[in-house]
Amino acid sequence: MPHEFDVDESELRSLEITDEERIERFKRAGYGGNVSDALYNLGVDDTILAQEFAPLEAGMVLCGRALPVKLHSQVLESEDDDPLQDQLEEGEVHPQRRMMETVAEMDDGSVLCFDCGGDMQPAQFGELSCNLAYQQGCRGMVVAGNMRDTQYVLEMDDFPAYSLGTTPNYYGGWIITEVNEPIYLPGHLTHYVEVHPGDFLFGDRDGVQVIPEALVDEVLLRVEETHEKEEDERDRIREGMTVEEVYDEFGVL
Template identity: 35%
Template sequence: MLDKEVKKSIRERFLKIDTSNVADVLDEMGYPDQGLQSGFQRQTGTERLAGWAYTIRGQMTPYGFGGDAEKMKACAGLSEGDVSVWSGDGDGICYFGELISIGMKEKGSVGALVDGGLRDTSWINALGFTVFGRFRTPVQSISRWKVNAWNVPVFLTGATGRRVAVEPGDFILGDDDGALVIPQAIVQEVLEKSEVLTQQEIDIRDSLSKGMSLAEALQKYGHV
């Protein structure tokens, strides 16, 4: 179990690393299907999405108006450095909007990853809260979609496979290229190898800027 300061340090280091480098490292380590479907893109915020998975699961369930008490209970468990990971079958509806985002941010959550939709995006942007999701929609979840569990294993739509498993405590990373899931058991090894690859790319760019040809750079540094 990683302590609070170690988790904070890992998150800060991942904020400097591209998802493309992490994806390459995961491939090399034998984890080729950790990337999420291309529809997962930044919907709000300007920062990278980087944090520890806190999972929330729901399903389409007709019920009366008046709110989803289970959703509020689920969000109450968020803590500093967490990314809430929302899963379910709610195509066409949003899982949350501005007010839930305020509550998540108050808990120290650093963003959300949504296998579905969100709304109130201009207001969430004003909060500076980063959300990666598959779509935006004005249609609310109340009376349609309901939370049924949290802090449990969930599945999200995958890029190279049908589903990507997310366990509570896995690491979520998202940038302009998309998002992926790093299993908690290998997160430190992935980080260290990704940092090496990132530095190698920095060295290549520096060499190219000083006049080295691409062919010479590839011969010196190899494929990256």
């Protein structure tokens, strides 16, 4: 079911900008706290992903339009063994290719989000796939499973990636079963967070959270307003305001 929030959609502001512009503006003004506060003030408090999601490298900032993908465990004898291939009807596109074609069809700025069904045996994504996705406009990924080839992923220009772990192991295997359909990722305040096509992801040192599609621009504008206000407060505090002056003027920080 769609995300729920406590505001009339007619009151929400929208921007005539591209997703790449949204990403740039979120990265300039956003951080986990002000994104979360904006969502909470709009009635959303159940879209923070589990703390176990970690970036490949500290300081990575993930932001972009969600492209949800559902994986399922599948025992494979080797990388060339793909039982699904034999089940495809003539002319039917393989789900992995369909995933990449969907990335290419979307506006630049997508984020691949993988629901791996709790399978932590294999690595579900590696560097060559990351490079192909990046060249088609993908700007990051969230994997509820493992990654591998991470030394080469880290050499990419700008591809923030969050996962539950890393492993060199491919054996065990998996298949893609759904592309661009709602998925469930482990949550922090809720057991699962539902991710819909069109939602936005924001992740930094504090964690990853989902911004429902209808709220993306409203959240961005609120984040920018908070950023401007806090920059002024920060400068004035550094200039030597007393405790009394801070709380009299700004209230609770």
